[in-house]
Amino acid sequence: MVRWEPDSRGRLAQAAMALYGEQGFDRTTVAEIAERAGLTERTFFRHFTDKREVLFWGAQALQELLVKTVIGAPASATPLEAATLALEAAGDLFGQRREFSIQRQHIIDASTELQERELIKLASLAEALASALRERGVKDPTAGLTGEVAIAIFKISFDRWVSEPDPGEMNTFVRESLEQLRGITAAQ
Amino acid sequence: MVRWEPDSRGRLAQAAMALYGEQGFDRTTVAEIAERAGLTERTFFRHFTDKREVLFWGAQALQELLVKTVIGAPASATPLEAATLALEAAGDLFGQRREFSIQRQHIIDASTELQERELIKLASLAEALASALRERGVKDPTAGLTGEVAIAIFKISFDRWVSEPDPGEMNTFVRESLEQLRGITAAQ
DNA sequence: CCTCTGATGTCAGTTACTGCCATCACTATA
DNA sequence: TATAGTGATGGCAGTAACTGACATCAGAGG
Numbered sequence: 001m002v003r004w005e006p007d008s009r010g011r012l013a014q015a016a017m018a019l020y021g022e023q024g025f026d027r028t029t030v031a032e033i034a035e036r037a038g039l040t041e042r043t044f045f046r047h048f049t050d051k052r053e054v055l056f057w058g059a060q061a062l063q064e065l066l067v068k069t070v071i072g073a074p075a076s077a078t079p080l081e082a083a084t085l086a087l088e089a090a091g092d093l094f095g096q097r098r099e100f101s102i103q104r105q106h107i108i109d110a111s112t113e114l115q116e117r118e119l120i121k122l123a124s125l126a127e128a129l130a131s132a133l134r135e136r137g138v139k140d141p142t143a144g145l146t147g148e149v150a151i152a153i154f155k156i157s158f159d160r161w162v163s164e165p166d167p168g169e170m171n172t173f174v175r176e177s178l179e180q181l182r183g184i185t186a187a188q
Numbered sequence: 189m190v191r192w193e194p195d196s197r198g199r200l201a202q203a204a205m206a207l208y209g210e211q212g213f214d215r216t217t218v219a220e221i222a223e224r225a226g227l228t229e230r231t232f233f234r235h236f237t238d239k240r241e242v243l244f245w246g247a248q249a250l251q252e253l254l255v256k257t258v259i260g261a262p263a264s265a266t267p268l269e270a271a272t273l274a275l276e277a278a279g280d281l282f283g284q285r286r287e288f289s290i291q292r293q294h295i296i297d298a299s300t301e302l303q304e305r306e307l308i309k310l311a312s313l314a315e316a317l318a319s320a321l322r323e324r325g326v327k328d329p330t331a332g333l334t335g336e337v338a339i340a341i342f343k344i345s346f347d348r349w350v351s352e353p354d355p356g357e358m359n360t361f362v363r364e365s366l367e368q369l370r371g372i373t374a375a376q
Numbered sequence: 377c378c379t380c381t382g383a384t385g386t387c388a389g390t391t392a393c394t395g396c397c398a399t400c401a402c403t404a405t406a
Numbered sequence: 407t408a409t410a411g412t413g414a415t416g417g418c419a420g421t422a423a424c425t426g427a428c429a430t431c432a433g434a435g436g
Contacts, residue, residue, distance in 0.1 A: 078372075079372060080372050080373065112308070115308060115311075116304040116305065116307065116308045117304065119304065119307040119308055119311055120300070120303060120304045120307055123303075123307055141344055141348065141365065141368060142368055142371070142372060144344055145340065145341070145344055145365060145368055145369060145372060146372055148340035148343065148344065149337060149340055149369065149372065152333065152336035152337055152340055153333070155336065156329055156332055156333055156336065160329065177329065177333060180329060180330055180333055181333060181337070181373055182373050182374075183330070184266075184267060184268050184330060184333060184334055184337065185268065185369055185370050185373045185374070186370075186373070186374070
């Protein structure tokens with residue numbers, strides 16, 4: 001006989017996602033989430049530091065993927081090329097769960113608090129990219145700037161990929177945005 | 189005889205800055221701030237929506253400056269040139285209060301919550317820039333991308349300008365970062 | 377059979393924030 | 407001059423996010 005149902009963390013996350021989608025983030029209480037998962041408020045805060053953090057526990061894996069890809073990029077690749085490879089790897093990752101990404105983004109877009117959290121996660125990704133580039137020998141401020149610019153491209157591409165009805169691969173948008181960036185900086 | 193001391197808002201802001209600097213953001217309570225300003229907690233929340241918002245009430249003016257500058261830029265200016273003019277105007281604004289900027293940034297850098305708030309303010313600036321560019325006839329996604337990239341440059345430049353001992357004009361960093369951006373995107 | 381561990385529950389406490397109503401110097405108007 | 411607002415504040419009760427301290431108890435290992 002098991003004392004507790006397994007995977008409390010997963011059940012909490014699922015309950016939270018469902019409730020945030022049904023009622024909105026602001027109008028759902030942690031007690032509600034815990035109750036739907038058959039657990040206690042206190043236990044929720046043992047698994048997630050925050051009411052918001054439930055929606056962002058994939059960020060760590062994403063960051064590791066980005067870093068690994070940048071470090072593993074061919075030595076001949078320029079900083080921006082290495083960063084682009086990382087974005088494309090991320091694009092593939094998201095591509096496998098488009099429905100989930102859309103639902104999650106709807107929830108985030110409806111709450112300022114969640115947008116703040118998303119932005120700091122993105123900033124953390126930018127910093128991780130920059131740090132990985134430095135390991136490749138890229139100097140500052142080029143490393144930092146490339147990280148920021150790459151994340152900007154990711155934001156815009158992800159946004160379009162989520163909004164459009166039948167967008168195909170997200171990486172198409174990534175490459176397109178890169179082209180536009182070249183246009184923007186070259187135009188004099 | 190006056191019923192209340194004038195400029196409660198200013199007194200609250202000043203008390204908050206001082207306490208955040210002395211004890212850190214997390215360890216100061218709104219009640220403390222109000223007390224030091226000779227007011228009540230309730231009154232604090234009539235002037236600021238948030239405990240964090242005290243540090244960001246200049247953001248509105250900054251945003252208006254950026255928008256005005258982009259719209260007023262010569263018709264011949266490219267999107268990035270127009271955005272750059274706005275950044276330079278902002279640079280001049282900050283240049284007049286470097287000490288204040290440094291102290292404020294120290295406070296923000298010591299608190300994750302405040303960093304989140306800062307990031308969403310910056311995102312709002314990026315969107316305002318994009319929207320001003322659209323008014324100049326710039327299409328999306330160029331407008332959005334230019335807004336994001338401009339803010340990325342601002343972040344990096346501001347960061348360097350605040351960190352270095354005797355940096356001179358912030359706009360030097362802005363122009364330098366722009367040059368580096370061209371290098372990054374051009375390198376193939 | 378015993379002990380230890382790890383995931384959970386319980387409970388009390390702090391603090392950010394909100395709604396509602398009271399207060400009262402000052403102002404405009406009859 | 408009397409009266410009826412007005413606007414900035416105080417007071418107070420309430421909600422909900424989080425935290426710390428301690429209790430519980432099935433199962434693992436000896």
